[in-house]
Amino acid sequence: MTMCDSSDDETGLSIEHDADDYFTSAADKRAFQSFLNTNLEEDGTRNKKQKTMDEMEEKHAEKRYLATKDAPDLHHMLPVKTEKGHLQERARVVEKQKQEEKEEKKEEEEEEVVAPQSIAELYKLRRDMISKAKSDIARLCCAITEDPYNNLAAMKKLRAYCATEDSKAGQTIRKLAIVSLTEIYNDILPSYRVKPAEDLETLSKEVKVQHSYETELLRNYRVFLDLLFENLNVAFQSKKKWVSASRKALGLLSLQSMCELLVKNYNFNLRSNIVNTILPYGTSKAMSGQLADVVIKTITEILDKDKQGECSVEIVRQIAALIKKKGSNVSTPFLETLLHVRLVELTEVKREKAEEKLVDTATLSKKQRKHRKEQAKVRQELLEAEATESKKKLYRLQSESLDHIFVTFFRILKQFHNTPLLPSALKGLSKFAKLINVDFFTDLFECLKNITREEDLELADSLNCISTIFTILTGQGSVLDVDIGEFYALLYQNILLLTPSTPLSTFRTLRQTLTATIQRKVPLSAQMAMVKRLCTVSLSLSPVQAHCLMCEARKLIRASPRLSQLLQSDEEMGVHFLPDVAEPGQARAEGTVLWELTLLARSHWDERVRKTGQLLSRFDPNSTKRSEVEYFMKEHQAFGVKRGCEEEISILKDDFPETCKKMQNRFRSVMSDDISIRISKSEEIGMNGLVFFGS
Secondary structure, X not given: OOHHHOOOHHHHHHHHHHHHHHOOOHHHHHHXXXXXXXXXXXXXXXXXXXXXXXXXXXXXXXXXXXXXXXXXXXXXXXXXXXXOOOEEEEEXXXXXXXXXXXXXXXXXXXXXXXXXXXXXXHHHHHHHHHXXXXXXXXXXXXXXXXXXXXXXXXXXXXXXXXXXXXXXXXXXXXXXXXXXXXXXXXXXXXXXXXXXXXXXXXXXXXXXXXXXXXXXXXXXXXXXXXXXXXXXXXXXXXXXXXXXXXXXXXXXXXXXXXXXXXXXXXXXXXXXXXXXXXXXXXXXXXXXXXXXXHHHHHHHHHHHHOOOOHHHHHHHHHHHHHHHHHHHHOOHXXXXXXXXXXXXXXXXXHHHHHHHHHOOHXXXXXXXXXXXXHHHHHHHHHHHHHOOOOHHHHHXXXXXXXXXXXXXXXXXXXXXOOOOOHHHHHHHHHHOXXXXXXXXXXXXXXXXXXXXXXXXXXXXXXXXXXXXXXXXXXXXXXXXXXXXXXXXXXXXXXXXXXXXXXXXXXHHHHHHHHHHHHOOOOOHHHHHHHHHXXXXXXXXXXXXXXXXXXXXXXXXXXXXXXXHHHHOOOOOOOOOOOOOOOOHHHOOHHHOOOHHHHHHHHHOOOHHHHHHHHHHHOOOOOOOOXXXXXXXXXXXHHOOOEOXXXXXXXXXXXXXXXXXXXXXXXXXXXXXXXXXXHHHHHHHHOOOOEOOOOO
């Protein structure tokens, strides 16, 4: 190619003309022309080579794609050195099936999702989803309950429904699955703890099958509890400022499911996990206190029926830790759950322990020690065969529960006595006072004295303090030399504070306190003043309350027959009665009579109170005639119960002394038959309020 071959002749001529003018010699001109020709030829050749290489690369890429299109994915691993010293590459096949299935499902969902056009279509779609889920859940539940040994795999499918996140009906389906799984576990869980086998090879084939089933059941149970824990934490322990109402409802259902599982399977595994999770919600104020109500009801039910004591100890330990941590921020019903702990006085265990301490093993011979070990082993085997709890174990668990309970109550008395927790603590101390260790008596008396001296103390709290003190002194504290005059005087003053609006629980506490005072050596003058005040206050109370105080006066007169001189008006009195004196021993009650009984017998508006006053005014404490028994039975029948509530009759019973067994037995038999007949009659009539028997 030359310059003259250009497509534009004019351009070529101008270049040639310029070149002739520029080069001075013909040699320079020829060199420049050859340079131009060489560069043009090289550029053309380079373009052809690049085009050829691109075409070849495309062909190779197409071949590689076709070669690897149907081949499995390879995961390259570390190379291995062969015997000859060469490095050999390794690779393993990776399955694409799962990923392809997921992609296909997504594509199908994208194709199937069609937005409904109306609310009716949305409702129909949601109803169909729930109906389909119900049928699947019912089918799986039936399969599990029919043959749990072979259908435990269905648990996984049910748990999948518990994690449904569909916005249309997801929450409803999750709730249905949770409730269904809860009922299944209540049906198939055993009533004992599953322990890991130490040596499976030595077990028989049937035992191996049973152990594998229990292990798999425990694993599924743990996964289900973890799911409930997660729902609860998301609803009430989340860091988000706002949680939807549906999430909170699901969390409440999860809490209820855990509580139900704990109540019905508190001897199974994972009991501690549930207790540690639900107890903090017993002090929660979320959802208007619904969480706290569920937890408190569960704790109360377990403590009432737990005879072994293991679960009770765990619950009491956690409650004590929570009260120590939160202080007065704990609700009163939560603290009162401690009153439901089953505590009894195991005197036989104490006697056995005392005998064991007396026997010194060092003085026994080798043969005697061996014989003693064999006896202990045989005794243990007999206990296991009988499937009964050892009394020593019960004593140990009960002692631990008592320690936590009393430490909690003492902490409230010392640190939080100005809070609403004080009445509950005093009730607990009054109930378990007979089980308190003698070592605590000194500190307890000081605390109770300081509390009773406060001016703003409520009547019920003051009576609970006095009841606790007298209960302690009638039990292990009977050997103590304590002056009870101060507390008896306080009880004498508190009786004046009784009004018709005073709850019947306060009268029940008063009756317990007066019963405890009978066993103490109280001066006769103080007892006379107490009987006089009971009859005086009964003038201004309701019929049931007045009857309660008159029964207490009768009980005191029967326990101390010398008090019957208050019923005799023909004796000359040499002293004057001082009703406004704070000390009952200085009131000179021996200079008065019970004229209040005559007033009640003549002028009270209730006929039965009038009759009670008449018969009590001529009461003989040494009489055990049949007429007296018949009277008191009629007297109790006269004061009926509210329909559906036996609170009022509960303060009227047990008014006979323990020594008179015939009166007690006759009273109980007549009352049990007659009350049921009268209540059925009152329900037919449809009366509201009090039902008076014998009318």
